[in-house]
Amino acid sequence: MPPCPLSVVAVPIATRVALRDVNRVIDEGILPAAFLSAENGRRVWATACTLISFYYESAGQLTSEERLNMIRWAEPRLSKWKTLTLASLAKKDWTMRHDFLTIDLAPFVERTAESLSNLEAARALVSSSPDVLGGTPVIEGTRIPVYDVAASVAAGHSLDEILEAYPALDERRVGLAKVYADANPLRGRPKPVNELPTGATVITDRRVPRRRKAV
Template sequence: MISSEMLKTAEAAVVARVTPRDVNRVIDEGILPAAFSSAENGRRVWVTACSLISFYYESATRLTSEERISAIRWAEPRLSAWKTLALESLIAKDWTLHHDFLTIDLAPFFRKTVDGLAELEAARDMVTSSPDILGGTPVISGTRIPVYDIAASIAAGHSVEELLEAFPALDERRIGLAKVYAEANPLRGRPRPQRELPAGARIIRDRRVARRRQPA
């Protein structure tokens, strides 16, 4: 992927390891240069912007807001000049900023972006959708297991071990990628509470607790 290709807000949040709210904040407050985002077809940001977003939040305990924004402004013309390069090629560049007594190296954040993007692309490749399978519901490739059901089960507190026992066709890697996919492609509307494992799962154990009576 070239450095100027665009990601949806939720996708950028997954790659930068922040929340969608964090991504929207750096755009709305002008922390991220305007050239790195677009409002066409929904809000989107350059894939390299994920590196700057990650840097801004991860370095908050060590650098002031002014120092972080200054580093982002320093990186802006360099990224604009190299926007046709592949993301991996940017890692070989020198991303060290020297200012008086302060030295900042942005290279680790570009490496994290490459890793985060690889996870996102793996999650995309793992999910398929066909009218012939559950009416087009996105499922994990090679199965009839809805990807959002797995993600909802994780959010509800079910462990990876429980899901592995309930769905022998899955492995830990695919369960993790299901969570990545759901975060990058959130369902519209209020999510349905997932108090139980999805239909088709095998119950491993069933523990019931007696309800306490309220005092009269």
């Protein structure tokens, strides 16, 4: 299945680059506009994740101009094939030769393909239904909230501790839960509860004005 544009918050999963740096290559025009989409928020074509990864990971070996030249060289190729899967792209020749400099983009294409495969697996792992915990995203086939598992990982709990708390899981599912939560971060504050708990009774709805301190 051809890769679709990724929400910018999911790009760090594919590139292993911090979100602030992903936004930087977009804002500064380092990433060509052909790989961007404003539909449903800021989005990046999956194939372009290879260029973001390359730009930052090669910073210690290549100058900024050399990295930009590589991106310009790769742009028409990735634009032409941006609807292909990265697994297919990895089989093509990604070697640029310029004077004495030779750069191979293939390792970045392969790693991006692997990361996106994990992201796809993470999305397939999670389900949501109004009949299960009121629609809370859970790990498929269980009633385990995916964000609870991811929070345990983020809190530094060991894998053994997490598996003891959630016997229905295994190491792979725990890892994919973290991938899913990173790509789909929770936003906003919990909604206020407008309904009273069962059995509660309103004694009075009179509001008492707050006293102002004397000046």
